[in-house]
Amino acid sequence: MALIAIDNGRIFDGEHWREDETLLIRDGRFEGFCPSDRGPAQAERTDIQGGVIVPGFIDLQVNGGGGVMFNDDQSVEGIRRICAAHARFGTTALLPTLITDTPAITAAAIEAGLQAKAEHVPGFLGLHLEGPHLSTARKGAHDPNLIRPMTEEDLTRLEAVGRRFDAIMITVAPENVTEDQVRRLKAAGYTVSLGHTNASYETAGQYAAAGARCATHLFNAMSQMENRSPGLVGAALDIGALNAGIIADGFHVHKGSMAAALRAKRGPGHIFVVTDAMSTIGTDLTGFTLNGRQIYRTDGKLTLADGTLAGADIDMFSSVRFLIEVIGLPLEEAAKMASVYPAEVMGVQDRKGRIAEGFDADFVILSADATHLTSTWIGGACVHLT
Known part of the structure; x- marks a missing residue:
């Protein structure tokens, strides 16, 4: 499966805020993060235009x-x-x-x-x-x-x-x-x-x-x-x-x-x-x-x-x-x-509930002010887009 890069957003990983970082996803799981200005060239990129990413x-x-x-x-x-x-x-x-x-x-x-x-x-x-x-x-x-x-x-x-x-x-x-x-x-x-x-x-x-x-x-x-x-x-x-x-x-x-x-x-x-x-x-x-x-x-x-x-x-x-x-x-x-x-x-905290390396790539993208939901992702796939 191709590498997916989610750019240009603020990320709450379930514990901390991550600024100026790109979220990387591969094979349905979070692969990690990288600086926004150094994302992998071969990745399929999604620009969320200042939106907020939170765990699903x-x-x-x-x-x-x-x-x-x-x-x-x-x-x-x-x-x-x-x-x-x-x-x-x-x-x-x-x-x-x-x-x-x-x-x-x-x-x-x-x-x-x-x-x-x-x-x-x-x-x-x-x-x-x-x-x-x-x-x-x-x-x-x-x-x-x-x-x-x-x-x-x-x-x-x-x-x-x-x-x-x-x-x-x-x-x-x-x-x-x-x-x-x-x-x-x-x-x-x-x-x-x-x-x-x-x-x-x-x-x-x-x-x-x-x-x-x-x-x-x-x-x-x-x-x-x-x-x-x-x-x-x-x-x-x-x-x-x-x-x-x-x-x-x-x-x-x-x-x-x-x-x-x-x-x-x-x-x-x-x-x-x-x-x-x-x-x-x-x-x-x-x-x-x-x-x-x-x-x-x-x-x-x-x-x-x-x-x-x-x-x-x-x-x-x-x-x-x-x-x-x-x-x-x-x-x-x-x-x-x-x-x-x-x-x-439910005892699934080792794979769900956070945005962390190796976890299931389940997350939600909100508007910049977090008042609107713009998309839902399950296992690295966008299942809903407003």
Whole structure:
């Protein structure tokens, strides 16, 4: 494959800014950097005219896009459409997310994910199984009739496929999953996240010690922080071993709560951004169905008829802009929340999430003021150009 040189831009590599340097790409990976005035003569050159290059966005919670809900279309073509829809908004790697459903649908989703991996679908990173082993008390938009405890048969099936994926996440609630089951899921290759639960601070700590690494969509569908009962919100912020995804759309979490959480989070864990996006992304759909129930799209949010939020109607670039323009984060930190941190959570930080020699050449080019997305690149190929 020819050498590609990206010229005339500022580069945030995931840690530092690089000025007056040319980004080099070969065979789908970053080859390195060179001074702008000494680029290889034989390279295919792209002049980005003062634009900004940041690592490609990694979204660990994507229910759908491009008119497709993963729960409705468990096929490699469905996954391909979801990935392509989100690539328009800077997402270069994602986890198609299956919301609580039947064992048969879950099995079909896993098979589709394995096929997507085999076919190297651009943007496909792995799967996120959000349920069915959650708490009905914090069900959110999940169908309570499908929520149930994890059985030995469930666990054995999950263990059989975990290591076949490069990355796989599962959201569970302590009400329906035991600590030992979490240990076994972790051993089988799963990133275990706690969500849709009324778990106490103490219980969350016990499950973190058993191997849970995340909290799913911080603040939403979980026990809240109170003065004598910190809940899962408090645990996610105070326990360094836990990371937490957060939906940055202004509807799921108040901007003040989000800003306070970002200041309060104890490391080494981080808060990272997820979209929790539905099939509406990249379309003009006014609604869709989920487990037979109508979801309404109005004023930038998605709800059931009773007003319950049902996923989000936001993309990753819009989420990054929200973090910058509303929360007041610098571009660097907002970009890390969308790339570096999720890569670390899924254990792929040795090849994704940064612009570094040998890493997958996944990146996004923004306008000089970072207010517009101009192109998305996956594996060194431009997959979207505005």
